[in-house]
Amino acid sequence: MKKVLALLVAVLLVFSFAACGQQKTEAKTYKVGVTIYQFDDNFMTLYRNEMEAYFKSLETDAVKYDVTIMDAANDMATQVEQVNTFIAQGVDVLIVNLVQTSSAEQVTNLVQEAGIPCVLINREPAEEFIGENMCYVGADARQSGTYQGEIVAELENKGDINGDGVVKYIMIMGDPENTDAQYRTEYSVKALQDAGITVECLFQQTGNWAQDQGQELVANALASFGNDIEVVFCNNDAMALGAFQAIQGAGRTVGTDIYLLGVDALTECCQMVLDGTMTGTVLNDHIAQSHAAVDAAIAYLNGETVEKYIWANYTKVTAENAQEILDILQ
Numbered sequence: 001m002k003k004v005l006a007l008l009v010a011v012l013l014v015f016s017f018a019a020c021g022q023q024k025t026e027a028k029t030y031k032v033g034v035t036i037y038q039f040d041d042n043f044m045t046l047y048r049n050e051m052e053a054y055f056k057s058l059e060t061d062a063v064k065y066d067v068t069i070m071d072a073a074n075d076m077a078t079q080v081e082q083v084n085t086f087i088a089q090g091v092d093v094l095i096v097n098l099v100q101t102s103s104a105e106q107v108t109n110l111v112q113e114a115g116i117p118c119v120l121i122n123r124e125p126a127e128e129f130i131g132e133n134m135c136y137v138g139a140d141a142r143q144s145g146t147y148q149g150e151i152v153a154e155l156e157n158k159g160d161i162n163g164d165g166v167v168k169y170i171m172i173m174g175d176p177e178n179t180d181a182q183y184r185t186e187y188s189v190k191a192l193q194d195a196g197i198t199v200e201c202l203f204q205q206t207g208n209w210a211q212d213q214g215q216e217l218v219a220n221a222l223a224s225f226g227n228d229i230e231v232v233f234c235n236n237d238a239m240a241l242g243a244f245q246a247i248q249g250a251g252r253t254v255g256t257d258i259y260l261l262g263v264d265a266l267t268e269c270c271q272m273v274l275d276g277t278m279t280g281t282v283l284n285d286h287i288a289q290s291h292a293a294v295d296a297a298i299a300y301l302n303g304e305t306v307e308k309y310i311w312a313n314y315t316k317v318t319a320e321n322a323q324e325i326l327d328i329l330q
């Protein structure tokens with residue numbers, strides 16, 4: 001009887017040990033709040049999807065990321081409200097794509113008071129707003145503008161289709177309060193001038209980064225200036241897609257009687273560069289930028305120090321390397 005009892009106790013002990021071994025330690029879940037200036041933006045859509053996927057890929061049995069991404073719908077008041085809600089919910093870290101960089105303070109003050117680390121992305125505010133436990137992840141738009149201009153300067157006729165010694169261009173700008181729009185506008189033209197090319201601006205207006213506005217503006221410019229327009233610079237690819245529709249509508253042919261430049265390297269634009277329906281674009285590396293933003297957020301969560309500025313490089317995209325870029329993006 002004693003032996004049976006001892007055996008029973010032993011069996012019970014083994015079972016309880018096994019059960020203990022199986023008990024998983026609870027994963028630590030970090031709450032991440034993200035607000036994007038506007039979901040209806042081709043580039044920022046690629047960016048936020050990549051950011052979400054990258055957070056997922058970094059999860060382990062021990063660490064999870066509960067990521068909430070909000071659409072600020074291009075409205076600063078909405079964004080401030082979202083940041084307030086995130087703070088009330090006790091998020092551990094914030095990632096903010098500002099609606100208005102000139103109103104950055106409205107967000108950065110809240111974040112500082114709450115003592116929550118914050119990664120600012122894509123729209124660069126003035127340095128004074130980037131406080132303690134905050135950083136900016138972006139790309140230097142001067143480089144993308146320069147690359148646009150260089151693509152034109154490297155053409156056999158240097159953009160001077162009618163051979164009159166002057167490159168006449170139109171400029172379709174993004175939101176003029178963004179440094180991306182300001183720098184791309186300035187540096188694309190500067191690169192032409194630095195290459196010794198004489199330029200003349202026929203038309204410069206803002207299409208707010210949007211395809212439909214790009215189309216409308218370029219259609220208007222083509223109606224006013226017709227064949228005088230040799231180069232169409234667009235601060236981003238979405239507006240270049242709109243520009244292309246207008247160019248087609250006006251019966252003009254890219255590569256023959258007009259040149260068309262964008263920035264971002266959306267896959268459809270890389271394909272157009274390969275087909276010759278776009279002269280060139282510039283890769284705005286959403287993969288590198290979104291990963292850097294997530295890495296910075298996680299570094300804050302781990303109590304590590306983060307550089308104030310984290311930069312990604314742009315890459316020139318012409319018919320020569322568009323396939324290579326497409327292979328990376330797809």
Ligand code: BGC
Pocket residue numbers: 041042043044122123174178180209235236237238263264284
């Ligand atoms: C991109 C644009 C985008 C803008 C949003 C820029 O860096 O090139 O496509 O609309 O960011 O802020």
